[in-house]
Amino acid sequence: MPAQVHERDTVTIRIAGDSGDGMQLTGDQLTDTSALMGNDIATLPDFPAEIRAPQGTLPGVSSFQIQFSKHEIFTAGDAPDVLVVMNPAALKVNLKDLQKGGLLIVNSDSFNEDNLKKAGWSANPLEDPAALRDFSVLKIPFASLTKNALAESKIKVSEMDRSKNYFALGLLFWMYGRTIDHTIKWTLDKFSKKPDIAEANIMALKAGYNYGDTTETAPARYVVPKAEIRPGKYRKITGNEATALGIVAAAQLSGKDVLYGTYPITPASDILHNLARHKNFKIKTLQAEDEIAACGAALGASFGGQIGITATSGPGVCLKSEMINLALMAELPLVILNVQRGGPSTGLPTKTEQSDLLQCMYGRNGDSPVAIVAPSTPSNCFEYMIEAIRIATKFMCPVFFLSDGYIANSSEPWHLPEIEKLPKFSIKHPTAADGAFFPFLRDEKTLARPWAVPGTPGLEHRIGGIEKADKTGNVSYDPDNHHKMTELRRDKIRRIADDIPPVEVFGEPSGKLLVLSWGGTYGTIRAAAVEMRAQGKKVSHCHVNFLNPFPKNLGEILGRFEHVLIPELNMGNLIVLIRSQFEGVRATGYNKVSGQPFKIREIITQVEALL
């Protein structure tokens, strides 16, 4: 009897196993296929800092959560409907998140004494009726089924176990009515130099699919219809990919070459990996000896008249701070990408957090204002990256691009922009001086100084970190001049507010409660607001992408609400800026630092407490 087919609006699946079990690959494939089948998707990869933590242990667990839906969705879902675990450790770490009544699929082969002990189970939960009674449990011996399926393949028996994730993927594809074609194509391409492995993986994938089809193990099949989303061309994108593409696009739009100076650091390195492949766009990538040199190389390129970009995460920003101040003092463009992770110090390298806002705002000696831009979704990293570069080159100043581990690694469908409609921005360099050249003579509107580049005859000049005299740029220790220059540097950053769009309010423009957010928490908070408003609750949401300066209308908006709730994945960063810049705002923080994004439920609970 064929399995019953049910229609669902949305499904959240989490797959978890050892970090060597290929969970990220499996999740990526599920994502790609769901996107290609027209669902809206959102993902949440979660992996350990160790590349291969000891097998079977709790720290070695890697997981990937995906929500696919027929509606527009903002997050990868609070709690999975389906949890697939490849070993007892993955069960131990993830079971608490599975919805009551949810489906648990277990690789029963791995529940042996040794693995159970490593994961800290005193008894085998699969044999304990109480342990899993809240869930439907499907025990499937993935490892042995895979081994049987690969009996005819050319790979060694010892290697067969590594294809078991493909078996599980095949089963999931069958359960959710997905096709296996895309994964087959991708696998052939990915393992083109190892055809035996490609063949084995595809055999396992098909075996998993057929297992679902021919046995009657699975309780049901589910169909998630196509989402009703805006027509157009889409691709799947992660934040780091969109950031890299934003850099390429900004180079094209401004007609400039880019030098991307960086030092490997999680979770920013993928941007380097992406860019290093795009050298034909005249992108030079330079892997420096350390974070400082990476920033120095970017600044050197900027002095030379090109777009200098450096990327890192919080610990790297600590090291680059002196160089950022030099860029600020020399008034050269510099774009600093900070893909935030859990801190302080080494902190939680692979987990997300938003705790570097005040570091970027204030973490340098002297009065040192810089611009700060923060994307809020994986795909809008593209437009905010372009914006960061545009501001840096227009205002001749350092600009932080403040992404985070969550949006950097998560993916979503990206409604591709029309290339022709992307805003071009021109960058001008003076070519000759009539009479004396004044390297610190400012543009009246932006207060930016001229970007005269080496190689231009007649404009030879010297810049540096010592205080400069206004206009001439000569070294000056004059007290009044220092005061004036400090004000000019501050005012220049303030004037960026004239160059950015006003912020918008979702919901009523005034009222009792406004939720104010920034950065990667956008999806969760907007989803919470949508859900609550659908229930008739009066809550508005405002999300800022420009953190310094703030959009000009922000103060006025805040003043229209009795209470402002500021949820942040830190102990209170934005709230400090709000309180210091807007008097009389009644702001309450909601703070979480667990290395995980907010859940929609958590936000709703906080909002309800204030309504």
Added chain:
Amino acid sequence: MSTPTIVPPPTAPVGTPEQPRYKKDDFVSGQDVRWCPGCGDYAILSVMQKTLADHTKTARENHVFVSGIGCSSRFPYYMNTYGFHTVHGRAPSIATGLKCARPDLTVWVITGDGDGLSIGGNHLIHTLRRNVDLNIILINNQIYGLTKGQYSPTSEKGKVSKSSPFGSIDYPINPLCTAIAAESTFIARTVDMDPRHMGGILARAMQHKGVSFVEVYQNCVIFNKDAFQPVVGREHRDDRAIYLEHGKPLIFGKNKDRGIKLNGLKLEVVDLTAHPEEQANLLVHNELDPNPGYAYLLTQMTYPDMPVPFGVFRAIQKPTYDDMLTDQVDFAVAKKGKGDLKQLLFEETWEVGENG
């Protein structure tokens, strides 16, 4: 070590008068020079200005001086070229970015013993090993001057200074030994009080394709006066310094009566008056030796055991970092075509129609 093979130097000999386009004054910025009276930096600045005016076809606007922090790092302010006075120890990194972005420029790095070898030691080593086409001038006075007299990483052990009243217990670092350890392709030493020699070395450094590392002995008249006097003072110079010339045997002494030979893995001084037969065994200077071992031995010749070498220790050719970086971009363009943004963005897309 095999006997060096002698081939002519790769660049034009020092002092070839090219068509002068500039006067020395064209390179004077007009900002007040604020070094102490008698500071060796004045001589270095003057020789640099003259060298750029005399010895190059490079247009003034294509010279860029990048420095770190310290007395010598004020240098760019006084040169009428493009200049960038940066942060302590990091000038090589900024110069690297500049040269990679703009290979058309002639980029100089002015640093000191504290700036280049203490706080900036890491950047110096990596810039040298990458062979970025920069001219790095390390002005060594074996003391911290701008912070008013602490011992530096090149100060001799036992140095009594403000921060080491009982004598420093640091073993000093040897700048040229560091450079050869990083396999710098051009290594030279000169001294502030010998403008002719310095001019020749600066010109060679500029002509060298690849990273050039020049140590200049400099006299800090306030905090470390006459530190190099025992070697470079007029009365002893002939006996305690040895001038390297490519293809010529290593000979020194007022009467050219002493030479250097190799004994096992060590260099040794031989008295040519007492042992004229040793003439045939003398080491012949070969700056082109690809093996860094020979230049390393020269860096180990220190006072008072050996005469101190001046001149070009090493000048070899290998592809530069900036060239290879440019080549990769050119190759990518040639292979894939000039980047097409639309094509890049619209990789692996799917279409959503009006009906979802």
